[in-house]
Each structure stands twice: as C-alpha cells, then as structure tokens.
Amino acid sequence: MMNRRKFIKVAGAITGAAAAPAIISSAFGAGHSKTQKIGCLFSSSGAMANVEGRLNSVVDMAVAELNAAGGVLGKTIETVITDPASDWPLYAQNGRQLLLQEKCKALFGCWTSVSRKSVLPVVEQNDALLYYPLHFEGEENSDSVVYMNSPPASSVLPALEYMMSEDGGSASRFYMVGSDYVWPRTINKINKGYFSSLGISEESYKETYVPFGFSNFQTIINDIRDFADQPGGPPIIILTVVGSSIPAFFKEIINQGILASDIPILGLDVLEADLEGLDTTSLVGHLNCWAYLQNVESEANTQIKSNWASFVKSNGLPYKPDVMIDPMVSAYDGVHMWAKAVEKAGTFEVPAVKEAFDGITFNCPSGYEISLGSENNYVARGVFIGSVNENQAFDILWQSDDTPKPVPFSPYA
Amino acid sequence: MTKIILGIFWLTFAATGVAASDHSQKMSWIEFKNHFITEICSSKPKRMKAVLQELGSFTVANQDSKIIKKRTQWATDLISGIQTKNFRCSKGGKTYLKRGDKFLNPALMVEIKLGDEKYKAPFLHLPVRPTLETILATSKLINSFEGPGSLDLDQLALLEKKPDFINTDQMAYLLTSQLSDSSRERLVFVRAFKMLKSENVDEVSEALRNLSNIPSRKTLTAIVKVRKNIDPVKNPELMKIADDAIAEINLSIQIGKAMSIVYSGLSYSSILFLASIGLAIVFGLMGVINLAQGELIMIGAYVTFVIQECLAAIFPSMLPLYLLISIPFVFLVTGGMGALIEYSVIRHLYTRPLMTLLATWGVSIFLINMIRVSFGTQNLEFYVPDYLVGGLSVFGDFLITWNRLATIIFAIVILIFTLLLVKKTRFGMNVRAVTENRAMAGAIGVNTRKVDLLSFAVGSGLAGLAGLALSTIYNVNPTMGTNFIVDAFMVVVLGGVGSIWGTVFAALLVGMINVAVEPLYGAVAAKVLVMVLIIAVIQVRPEGIFTMKVRK
C-alpha cells in the first residue's frame, strides 16, 4: 500500500501537471495571430451526450474543411471543445470561458432550450455569436444567436396539414405526448391554436406530459389505445418526448403491437439516431419532420456523408459512420455560414459579422440553398416529412417546394 | 344541343364509372395483374386502395381451388414485395420484383435483365397501409389453408384489429371453408363489424350478439354508433339487444381495465424489485450504501450485449436464446466486478458507512465514463426474440405483453433464488449471522471478511441480472443506471433494511401506486406521491416497514 505522504505527493503532482497546460495556454494563447478560435458547447457526457456529443466532431470536421480550403481571411481556424456535461449552468460557465479566456469569436452549441437560455445572457453581454443547430419552440429572436433550424410555424404545421389531408390519412383526433418542458408545451399550444382555428373540437385532442428521462410508457400507451378506440375519426399521436424517452416510447409501441396503420405517430423530435437501437420493421410508416433527412438525394449530401464516414474512421470516433442527422447538418451549415459572413465582413469582429448576415447563402446538404434574411436571425430552410423505413432511417414522404420564410413568433401561440 | 352535350357527358361519366368498378369481371387474370402493377406504381393512395380491394375480390372470383391458390400466392408475393420494397417501378413503366438476388417480371414471375433505368419503390402513404396489411393477411389465410382445421392466429389477430378494411369476397370465401369452431367464431366476430352497417335488421342483431362475445372498446364504439341510428319505436327489440350488449361490454371493459392496471403494476414492481434486491442484501448486511448499483445494472446490460454480439458472430442459430445463455456470464462478470469494488474500495470503509456513499458515487462516475469511452453513448441495439414480442389479448382490452410477463417471471425466479440462497445454504446462514451480530459471528468462527466479499459480489451479480432483464425493455446506454438508483433506494429504505420480503412488499407498493396514480394525475404526481409516502413512513418507522431485530 502506498503510504499517505507518497500518495499526497503523487496526487499533488498529478493535479499540478493537469492544471499547468491551462495556465500556459492562457498565458501564450492570446499571442498567436495566425489562428482564430471558435468554441463548441456540446455535452459529451451526461444525459444529453447520446445525441449531442457528436456535434463537437461535426464542427471539427467542418473546420477541417475550411482549413483545407485555406482557412478564413487567411487564418487557420481552431476549434476549442468543452464539455458542459449536460449541466445547464456549466454551459454558461464554459461559454464565458470560451469567449473571455480563449477569445473565441463564435460559439457553436446547445441542444436543449434550457442550455441555450443559459448561454444567451453570456453571449449577449459579451457581444458574441452563438450558432444554435436545433429546431425549437421559437418565440425568441436574439440578435446574438443564429438559429440554424426552423421554428415550429414553418415545420410542424406543414406536417400536421399533411397528416390531416386525404393522402396523409385524414387524421382528425390527436393524442399529444410530450416531455414536460417548454418545447413540447409550446408546440402543443401552437397545435391547439391551430386546431381551434380549424374548428376541431376540444374532445378530439388530448395532451399528456411525462418527466424528463421517463421510460415506463406502459400505462400511457394503454391510454393511447383507449383514446384511439373512441369514435370520431382516425387518431394520430403527436410525439414531443425527447432524449431517452423516444426509444423507450417506441419500444413499448412495438411491444403492444401498434403499427403505423393502427395509430400513426408524428415524432417531432425523432431522429435517425433515436432509431439506432430499435428493430424498425414494426415501426415502418411512422413520421417525423425536420429540415434535413439522411436520405435526401443531393450532391452536397453525398459529400457530407462520405466526409463524415471517413472522419469518424480516421479519428476512431465512437459514432456510427453512416448516421447523419439534422442537427449535425445544421451545425455543419452553421460553421460554413459563419465563415461566409466573416469573409463578407472582411473581419472577425462580431458587430461587423452581424452586419454581413443579410443575404448569406449556403448550399446545404438538404439540397436547398439556405439563407439568412434581414428580418430575423433564423435561417430559411426547406422542410421534409419523413417516414420510418426498415433500415433505421426515414424515407422522404413530402418536401417543401422552396425554403419557407421562417416565422419565429407563431400566430397560434 | 345542350341536352346532347349533357348526354355525352353523362355517357362518358357512366362508362368510366362502370369500367372502374367492373374491372374484375371483364378483365382476364393476366390483364388484371398488369393493371394492378400500373395502379400500384402510381403511388396515389386512392388508386392503390381501390386496386388492392379489386385484387382481393379477384383472388376468389374463380371457384377452382387450384386457381385460388395460385392467385392468392401471387397476391401474397407481390404485396410482401411492396411492403419490403423488393417491388420497384421505373418512370418508364418498367417494374421488377426482387427475390433473393434475382429480378423477376412481377406479372409473369420470370427472370429478367434490368436496363439502366432508375427504379423506385412505390411510396406507401399511411392510408394505404391498413388495406395492404389486411388483404395480405386474408390472402395468406386463404393460401395456406389446407382443408378442415384452424387458421393462422397471427393473421386472424391482424384482421381483428382492422375489420373495416377486409375484402368482403375473401371473407365470404373463408367462411365457406371448413373451419375449426374457434377460428370460425373469430372470423364471424370480425365480419360482424361490417354486418353492423347492414340495412337488414336480422343481420344487425346477429352482428350485435357476435360482437358482445368478444368485448373491447372498439366493439363498444362500433355498437354505440349503430345504436344512435336505431329507431326505438320501429325496432324496440334491436334497441334492447344493443343496450344489453353495451352494458355487458362496459362491464367487461371495466374488469379488463382493472386487470391491466394490476398487470402494469406487477410488471413495474418486478422491475423495481430486480433493481433493488442486490442493494437490499448489501445494505442490510454491511450497512453499505452502494451508489454504483445502478451502474452494475448498466454493466449487466452491456455484458448481455457483448454475449449477443458474440453469439451472432459465432453461433447465429443460438441467437434467439442469448438472454438465457447470458445469465451465468452476466452474473459472473458483474459479481466479479462487485468483488473488485468491495476489495479495492468498500473494504476500507466499513467503519465509515456514510463515506461509502461518496466512494461508490466516485466508482459510479468512473464506470459510466469507462463504458462511455469504450462503447460510445448511443443506445445499444438488442435483438428481441420473437417470443418476447407482442402479447395475448385476454379480456376486454387487457393485453398480456410477453416481455413484461417474462420480467415478472424472472423477478419471481430471482426472488426464489435469493430466498434459497439466504435461507438454505451455509453461505446464507453466515450472511444472516453477520447481519444480526457481526462481532459474535466473527467470534464463533465465521470469516466475516469472506462473507462481506461474497455477499457484495452476489448483490452486484443480482444487479447485473436486473440489467439483463431490463435490456429488452429500457434503453441501454451508459447513463441508464442513474434512472434506477433513486427508485431502488426508496424501495430498500421503505421496505426495511436487509429484509427480502420487505423489499418485495415495498416494490409492490411503489409500483402499484405509480401505476394507479399515473393515468389520473400524471407521472410526476405519481413520483412525488411515492416520495411523500416514503418520507412519511420513515418518520413513523425510521428503519423501514419491515425491520429486522438487529443487535447493534
């Protein structure tokens, strides 16, 4: 057994050694002029790590592409990755560190709305930029955030419209299940506003919320079967549970033998990655809606998928090389759109970069040319409705003609 | 003039109408097959639905049993092909059906060479799926039926779920065959849904009687709908039959509901029991709080996964049995890991039980991250053997799902195993002795160190088995254990330290309360209520409901 004194000395030495690079890097980091840093705020540990962690690597990959093409304004871009560990205040803390200590000029980060909300004051106070890759509840427009994904009015409502059409199965009754937090609540509020504007009676829909991380869906699915058996027309489930609740919900759906032809599910936060652990043959036909689906046929998409596969392999990352999800693409788009704005502005200084936003476009892997306008900081993107197939992915069922103008504040909310 | 134009309009309209509805009579089988393929390739939900029904009628249009067999075979092949995307169309109207690595002409089923064209599977919009599934099911039933006997239960169950989409002609044909009583009864039941819509009063009353035999919310909804249209003055008898049926079904539904709550409660309780039994033993024996228990559950699931992958690679034929094969491995690996934790960490802390909380918390963080680094954070994919998918509809809408039943049985087996181990073996006797009076047990020659080490290993092994049982129900990822740890503690504390029956009782109580409250006030309220209960119980009985008399 190691004696105490020795242990303490060793422990001290280890801690010292671990802390030293931090001190050195902060002392010398500022002096470099050939590189420009950008920061990543995606959790690679904790509850969100399952889906969120891989976005760090996506940003890395996009930066590698920029650097391979000669960098931005002649400077090499360097990514600083932190791990906020799914701990919301830590997002703010790490964000502050990235901006003030590492002198990052732009942040790419956050998955949940809570994490964004916690970084928001930091970004606003320090006149920085945050590229946020997720679709969310909308109802926000900070000029320090670039919202890379669609607000509900331009993604959820088209999907509902489709499901209520004859081709979509003339859905007329709606069971809304969500995790109990702001995104599902706001989405369902918008849905309800939309229903009542169509004259759908209150008996035709029902909403339930479950706690975060909830996984015992037996009783709720019993209740859904009950709801589905009532008279009044074809039912659908509008699923807004998030994170680990999604596969748990699907597992129980499979288990109780409910097929898409019985009760279709419109899973608003369901990604290819959520289907990873599931046998999807019994889930075929359920729907989701995003601004990008893996099966899109476009040159840019083939390119990003093969780049990702080789990036994962060459760096030995623990992700499936053949799974590409919307937030990954959004984060990727974010890096490129930032670089374009910087080049347009001719400087890395944030106020000038913000000025340059209007009219920035990018050829997104989704096949649309996405763009930033002058009215708000939301990127205009196309919308897809996908249908689960046997291969743990989504077939494209419907897609918008062009990129609808983003409406951050829904008229139904 | 206008009359003539109108007349022409009328004629063309009528002609197309007739043409559409009479395809099956006028076309030959081969013509129909080509027509069917074109319609499917249109990807238009309405046209696909119509042509599928026509196909259903066409398969039984000829009375010759050989022809029927041939046609239902074709229907089965093609519809399965559509479902699995092995049937594809090109823009230029060419099609193929892929079988193995061969490409066939779908109408003639002969091998063809493919050109350069791009083929796409016709898209199945949601409204097409129910029709597709039912026509496939009925075609399969007719095709595989070999004379007097019973029908395939899986296909029948499928029909029961979607009676509105069944093809009437196929149904009529099936009912003319010589069927076993149980199969006939179920078919008659399925047909009754359609008969309810009939104009004939006798048919409706017969349908009502048939429906009330197999009560469910679905039949209730159907009957209530029909009852609205019954004129009480004209048909008082029918009205009475409907009312009786409704009352009978209502009662059955209530009973079914109660049974389903009890079943859900039981299944949730078994999960809680599995998660907490290992903890209860360790806690009771050593007063050690093992916050890494959840991670041992997680590791149990990961070991199961590794075994599954090994089997898939080496003995694919054994794969369906991987859950059983994994049991000893999981128990040994997690047990060994527990022994390692005991030897390297817990051993130093027996005199400081509160410190074990912190040390095992550190261990749990270590384990989570070790797994995260080596396996990644994504959910693992478990092969779910057929015998664990689906369930049996028992009464009303009460569904016994196989995987939950398996969990309940597994929990009972573990309970018996633990009881035997503790009550009947020498090791168990030592464990009990040490639990009651550590010093005295040591004095009379029990090697308390060994007992500690072994029981910690057993407790950890049991946690690992819980992970095995949960792997097919819950998501398996590095953080899965944290979801169980708080619940498991509550169960152990509520039940009383070191009492196996206390743990059983507490798991049942917590499980039942959760399931009973959840549908009424939501999942959060259920959890809060359980917490309040536990805090209250601890106030009255500070050491849990079942406390063992222990000399301190």
Next chain:
Amino acid sequence: MLRSSEKFAVIFFLAGSLLVMASFMGIETSTYLMNLIGQIAAFSLLALSLDLIWGFCGILSLGHGLYFAIGGYLVAMHLVKVAFEKTGTPPDFMLFMGWEELPAYYFGIESFAYLLFIVFVVTLSVSLIFGYFSFRSRVTGVYFAIITQALVYMAMLFMFRNDTGFGGNNGMTGFSEIFGLNFRENKTATVLCGISLAVLGLSLLGCKKLVDAPLGRFMRAVKEDESRLRFLGFDTVYVKLTAWCISAILAAIAGLLYVPQVGIINPRVLSPELSIEIAVWVAIGGRGSLIGAIFGAVVVSGLKFILTGLVPELWPFILAILVVGIVIYLPNGFSDGVKVFSSNARSLVSAPHRKLQS
C-alpha cells in the same frame, strides 16, 4: 489549524470589501475571473453550510441543494420581476403558459429587503418542519441521508412542472439588473464577487464562533455519541435542529449569491447529483474543518471549471479517482493531508481512532 479559520475569514472579508470599493472607484477587472471567483465563493459557502451539520453534528444531508435552490429561486423571482418592470418584456414562462401577469406570490418580491426577509422565512420554515419531524423520530445516519435526497428529488420533479410559475425545466433567466447595476457592466461582476467573498468571510467567522461556543460543543457531542448524551438528560433534538436551521440558512444565502452570477436558475440545482457533489467537496476538503470545506469546494469546482474546458474527456475520471482516493486514504480529506505533511506525530497516532467516526 482551527485558529487559521479566523485568519482566512478576515482575509476573505477584506478582499471582498476591497473589490467592491475598487469597482466603485472605476478600476477595471477581468469579468471572467471575477465571475469565477464569485461563483466559487458561493459554492464555498454552500460547502461550509454542509460542513457545519455533517462535520460537526455528524448529520449527512444529501439534499442541501434544496436550501441552495430556495435562495436561488427567490432571488431569481426578484430579478425576473425587476427585469419585467424595467424592460417590459415578460419572462419566457409567462409567454408559453399564456399568462398576462406574474402569479400572486411574486407580490412585493421586487423589494430587496423583502427578498431577504422571505428567503429567511421560507428557508427557516422548511428546515424547521423537516428537521423537527426527522430528528424527533430519530431518523439518523444513512436513513436521514436518503430521505433528504428523496426530498430534494421530489422538489426537483415539482419544479420541472411548468404550471408552478417558476419556469419549469427552463427555469428563469433574462435578468437585467441587480440593485440598479446592469448585468452588462463589468462593475456588476466585481461587486457581486466582492459581496460573495465578504459574506463568505463573515459566515466563516460566524461558524467559527458558533463551533467554539457551548452549542458547538454540544454539536460535537451529538456527533460522538448521541445516545449517551440523551441518557445524560440532554435534549439532542434541539441541538440538532438549531444547527440544521443555521446550516439551511447559510445554504440559502449561497444560492442567493450564486444565481445573479450565473444568470440562470433551473431545477438542475435540485438534482441529487449536485447535492452529492456538495458532500464530495466537504469530504475532500475535510469534514469538521471549516476552512477544509471551503478548500474542498475551491479545489473541486476550480478543477471542474478548468478541466472541463481543457480535457473534457478525462475530467470525469480525474474526479472519480480523486473522490475514491481521498475517501479511502485521507479519511478527513485534505485537512488530514496537511497534517501528514506537517508530520504532526499526534495526529497520526490519533488517526485510527478517528476512523471509527461515521
């Protein structure tokens, strides 16, 4: 060792006061550093509060996040209401719940004096009720730890709900100013940091006085052998209750100082993990040593801030090894280690004896 507590208390207080003065004289400081120090000061106070009850009274609470959250949520209510009144933009939760005005219990919270009063009242009543019933039924040791955890878990589930008026899962953010100081200004961070340090110094001094006073001796007696104390005719319930309530109020003050500095509060502060982490700080720093608890909080949260940025992949392993290693080899945390270093023969001799304390 004990004597140095007073020295540190004075240093903290003076440093804090100096910072506040400096900021009013217009001296620019690093916002990042100030913010970091301020947050760590708040955590240190939290660790101090747990040490008071665990290190001196032998009662381990794994739910001290509850009191931290009470302080935090109340100050967030204050800040939200001030922001709403000043800027006119309603907080997010009002928007998505469709509320026109803040719920009735926000009445008067815009006044800072009332805020302090209400923090005191709420914390005292919660800790008094919970403490009285638990101590009266003689819930001790591991059981007490578990039910405190149950309580904090329950509070977290409750706060996850959106209809409570506390922002649900998103919590509360979007603060604009605190006592007239805009959060965008550099000065604010310095002032908050200064105040946190000063309050930490004062609390440390107060705790030192408390543990040296007769009550402090009673507390230690409870820790050593509660039943013997009871047999001797002392009512231990009130000793424990007093220590418990003081500890709870200190934790609430820590929350009060923490939230304005991070700019957000949400139910995560109520997660069992955070409450365990507080115990880890104390265990690492050294139970029963006031300055040790502060040291633990500084080291662990400081390391966390640095290492999550530097080696995010390795941080969890470092934490785990640190916790396990210290718990096993240094029963009284770093304060033990310091003694080993100073090679104080007497403390080494008495070490095995100390092992018997839980």
